[in-house]
Amino acid sequence: MTHSTLEVSHLYTSFFTEHGEVRAVQDVSLAVGRGQVVGIVGESGCGKSMVARSVMGLVRKPGKIVSGRILLKGRELTSLSEQELCTIRGRDISMVFQEPMTSLNPTMRVGRQVQEVVTIHEDVPKQEARRRALEALGAVGIPEVEARYDAYPHELSGGLRQRVMIAMAMVMRPRLLIADEPTTALDATVETQIIALIKQLAETGTSVLIISHNLGVIAQLADYVYVMYAGRVVERASVLDLFDHPLHPYTRGLLGAVSSLRGQSKTLQTIPGVVPNLAHLPAGCSFAPRCDRCVARCASEQPELVTVGSGHEVRCHLAKGADAV
Amino acid sequence: MSGSLVHNLVRRLAYAFISIVGVAALVFVLLRMVPGNPVATLLGEHADNETVERISSSLGLDQPLPVQFANYVLGALHGDFGESYTLGKPVSELIGPAFLNTLWLAIAAALVAWVVGIACGLLAAIRKGTVVDRLFMGFSLLGVSLPVFMVAMLLQYLFARYLHWLPVAGITDWTGYILPAIALGWGSAGSIARLVRSSVIEVLQQDYIDTARAKGRTNTQVLVLHALRNAMLPVITLMAMQFSGLLSGAVITETIFSINGIGRLSVQAIAGRDIPLLQGTTLLCTFVIVMGNLVADLLYNVCDPRVRKGA
Numbered sequence: 268m269t270h271s272t273l274e275v276s277h278l279y280t281s282f283f284t285e286h287g288e289v290r291a292v293q294d295v296s297l298a299v300g301r302g303q304v305v306g307i308v309g310e311s312g313c314g315k316s317m318v319a320r321s322v323m324g325l326v327r328k329p330g331k332i333v334s335g336r337i338l339l340k341g342r343e344l345t346s347l348s349e350q351e352l353c354t355i356r357g358r359d360i361s362m363v364f365q366e367p368m369t370s371l372n373p374t375m376r377v378g379r380q381v382q383e384v385v386t387i388h389e390d391v392p393k394q395e396a397r398r399r400a401l402e403a404l405g406a407v408g409i410p411e412v413e414a415r416y417d418a419y420p421h422e423l424s425g426g427l428r429q430r431v432m433i434a435m436a437m438v439m440r441p442r443l444l445i446a447d448e449p450t451t452a453l454d455a456t457v458e459t460q461i462i463a464l465i466k467q468l469a470e471t472g473t474s475v476l477i478i479s480h481n482l483g484v485i486a487q488l489a490d491y492v493y494v495m496y497a498g499r500v501v502e503r504a505s506v507l508d509l510f511d512h513p514l515h516p517y518t519r520g521l522l523g524a525v526s527s528l529r530g531q532s533k534t535l536q537t538i539p540g541v542v543p544n545l546a547h548l549p550a551g552c553s554f555a556p557r558c559d560r561c562v563a564r565c566a567s568e569q570p571e572l573v574t575v576g577s578g579h580e581v582r583c584h585l586a587k588g589a590d591a592v
Numbered sequence: 593m594s595g596s597l598v599h600n601l602v603r604r605l606a607y608a609f610i611s612i613v614g615v616a617a618l619v620f621v622l623l624r625m626v627p628g629n630p631v632a633t634l635l636g637e638h639a640d641n642e643t644v645e646r647i648s649s650s651l652g653l654d655q656p657l658p659v660q661f662a663n664y665v666l667g668a669l670h671g672d673f674g675e676s677y678t679l680g681k682p683v684s685e686l687i688g689p690a691f692l693n694t695l696w697l698a699i700a701a702a703l704v705a706w707v708v709g710i711a712c713g714l715l716a717a718i719r720k721g722t723v724v725d726r727l728f729m730g731f732s733l734l735g736v737s738l739p740v741f742m743v744a745m746l747l748q749y750l751f752a753r754y755l756h757w758l759p760v761a762g763i764t765d766w767t768g769y770i771l772p773a774i775a776l777g778w779g780s781a782g783s784i785a786r787l788v789r790s791s792v793i794e795v796l797q798q799d800y801i802d803t804a805r806a807k808g809r810t811n812t813q814v815l816v817l818h819a820l821r822n823a824m825l826p827v828i829t830l831m832a833m834q835f836s837g838l839l840s841g842a843v844i845t846e847t848i849f850s851i852n853g854i855g856r857l858s859v860q861a862i863a864g865r866d867i868p869l870l871q872g873t874t875l876l877c878t879f880v881i882v883m884g885n886l887v888a889d890l891l892y893n894v895c896d897p898r899v900r901k902g903a
Contacts, residue, residue: 325805350810357808364806369799374821374897380803387808419897435807 270341272442272474273299273322273360278335280314280321289546291317291330293498299443304465304475306489306506308482308521312542314498315478319445322476323362324352340442358388361436365448367428371420377428378404378416381435388439403438404431407464426457433464437473444468447478462487482525486510491578494518497543497553500572504579514581516558552584560585597893604889608882615878616668616871620661623867630865634677651677668875674868678860683872686857691876693763694853697776697846698838700769704777705784705838706831712781713788718815720793728785735782744775744848761850772849776842780834787830791823798822825896829888836884840877 280292292314299305307315320326322337324344337344339359344352361384364370372380382400385391391399397416404412407430420428429449436444446465450458465488469475479485485492485506492509494502494517502515513519520538540557549555555565564584572580631647632639648654652663667674673683712728719725735743751771752760759768795801796819804818805811843855850856854873861869893899 323806325802353808353810355808356806362806364799364803366799370803372800372804372818372822374825374895375818383809384807421898432803435803 270338271298271300272303272340273297273476274336274338275318275322276336276338278318278321278337279333280317280326280330280335281333282330284329284546287546290498290548291545292321295335295493295495295498295500297493297500297503299474299476301442301474302469302472303491304469304477304489306485306492307476307478307495308480308485308492309495310480310542312545313495314545315495316447317498318495319362319447319476319478322445323356323360324349325356325362354388357384357441358439359441360443360445361439361441362445362447363429363432363436363449366452367425367432368452370432371428373420375419376417377420377423377431378418381431381438384435384438399438400434403434407431407434407437408460409434425453426460429453429457429461430464433461433468437468441473443474443476445476445478448480449477450484451479451481458484482521494521497548498545499553499582500580501554501582502580503572504576508576508579512576512579514575514579514586515554515583516560516585517554520557552582600893601890604886608886611882612875612878613665616665616875617661619871619874619878620664621657623870624657624660628865630677630867633865664871673872673875676861676866676869678864678866679869683868686869687854687872687876690852690854690857690873693851694839694842694846694855697769697772697842697851697853698835700773701777701780701838701842702831702835704773705780705834708777709781709784710788710827713785714792716785716789717792717796720789725789729789732782732785735778736786738778740775740779740844741848743778744772744845747771747775748848761848763851768849768851772842772845772851775848776838776845780838784827784830784834787827788823791826792819795819795823821895825892828891828895832884832888832891836881839880839884 275298276296278292278295279290282289282291295314295318297305297307297318307318309315317326317330320330321332322344324347326332332345335345339355344355347355371377378397378400381403382393382396385396385399386393389396401412401416404415409415409427409430415423415427420431423431429452433449444465449465450461453461462484465475465477469488475488477485477488489506492504492506493500494509494515496515496517502509502513502518504512504514509518510522513522517538520536523536524538538557543549543553543556549566551564551566551568552558552561552570555561558565562584568584570582570584572582573586574580575586629644629648631644631651631653635644635647645654652660655663664674671684673687675682676686679686709732712732716725716728748760748771751758758770762768792815796815801814801818804814809817840854842851842853843859845851846853846855847859854876858870858873858877860866861873
């Protein structure tokens with residue numbers, strides 16, 4: 268049996284705070300195949316970044332993975348020691364963070380920060396590590412790499428810094444790249460360039476897990492999409508299916524908000540209300556309080572993920588019957 | 593980049609010079625505004641007016657203030673700070689050895705402050721919220737809050753009088769510096785520990801710490817290679833400024849432990865209305881503090897690439 272690059276099954280990650288257990292990730296399962304780009308989309312606070320951090324083993328205290336399995340090429344990660352995880356992070360899985368302004372060490376030259384990744388994982392001479400860092404910086408389209416190598420982060424623009432972050436993530440040619448809102452802090456033209464760069468990486472065989480609240484970014488990049496709401500996956504489908512036949516009321520709401528911006532509607536469509544408090548989730552469907560199609564059952568019973576088509580699953584009581592579509 | 597550094601240095605040196613001349617002028621005027629005639633104090637109550645006037649004129653005290661100041665500055669530029677009224681020696685000869693004693697004390701106290709302060713702050717930060725953290729922070733709060741004279745006397749009682757491990761006061765060899773260094777350094781250690789702790793905790797929350805961990809660095813490597821340098825930036829400034837403070841503000845410690853340093857000399861000068869000597873010690877302390885701040889600024893420049901260009 269061939270393994271997917273990443274397989275997450277029934278992942279639960281919680282924060283144990285003074286106000287009780289905050290369930291940031293509940294029963295999330297997902298898979299990323301070789302060279303595949305998989306997107307996770309949802310509002311802020313829906314748990315999408317926590318899925319990424321769980322995979323990286325970078326959940327900060329008081330948070331921790333409660334249960335579930337995370338397999339990287341068939342190798343279980345959740346049972347590894349911190350020491351063992353250190354040999355995997357940066358080499359087999361790497362991550363690009365949201366804020367290129369603050370994600371680089373301000374007192375270290377950017378070239379050194381890329382070179383560092385090589386020297387952590389391989390016992391190579393300094394010259395060789397430097398050469399590979401330069402190559403990685405060149406590969407992400409940084410002009411005049413020799414000069415930029417010795418620059419400090421504050422001397423580079425946001426777009427260049429995010430390129431440095433990607434070079435850092437790609438220098439070891441990892442199997443999996445996790446990009447957490449990689450373009451959110453950048454302006455639109457730079458966003459387009461970064462998306463093109465990630466696409467190019469996927470074409471060379473790297474699997475990518477991209478996290479965004481921006482459906483446009485997901486539409487351009489992802490092959491397959493997971494929609495998360497309040498810590499749970501509420502819908503998963505191929506990108507075409509999702510955009511053409513969204514089934515969950517939340518997904519429709521998200522798409523509605525975008526299409527209304529494209530001028531098909533005069534008024535901006537929004538989803539009323541806010542994401543529920545993860546420490547006090549409603550007993551039934553967590554989207555029920557905001558849902559315009561909510562029925563009695565929704566308030567009392569948690570819906571299961573059900574398959575509605577090939578590779579299309581949705582967590583909604585209404586989706587089972589024909590009345591949903 | 594080095595060009596702007598030199599430019600920066602020249603500008604700061606000019607500011608430093610202006611500060612020193614300003615303080616010298618202020619001290620000069622203030623000391624002469626104090627009611628009473630220093631010569632009368634010097635000669636005692638039985639001196640007649642004629643003698644007082646004669647001595648005043650020989651000391652140049654009858655000349656207009658601006659002339660006196662100009663003479664003083666001209667002399668000071670040649671290393672001549674006048675002659676002490678009470679001790680009958682040139683001020684420069686008195687200040688030299690006293691400054692050396694103070695310097696040794698300041699170095700010893702700074703060593704205590706830096707080593708203890710940084711170690712405690714770092715441990716408290718990585719053991720945040722534990723018993724270790726509370727213990728160290730309580731210890732540092734005590735250091736910051738207890739007055740130096742009280743710490744000094746408690747130390748004298750415990751280690752000299754009760755345990756007989758160390759001399760009570762006076763400097764015969766290096767062991768004489770231990771108790772005064774602890775008394776003087778504890779407070780600084782306390783404030784350094786608190787700053788190191790909060791700075792390390794803040795830096796460890798930064799995004800680039802996550803980046804370093806995502807690269808595969810272990811927690812210890814992240815702390816040493818990525819967090820420490822950034823966390824030390826505000827601490828370096830504090831350390832440099834504290835050191836100049838230690839060099840000029842050890843009056844109480846020097847008095848309690850009978851160390852013939854600048855602080856004790858200043859106290860003697862005040863008691864004897866010895867204007868030239870007091871001017872000399874004050875000028876020296878001003879110089880030390882201005883230079884300390886200058887060094888703090890320059891160190892910050894060297895350590896933080898972000899301020900290097902902008903300034």
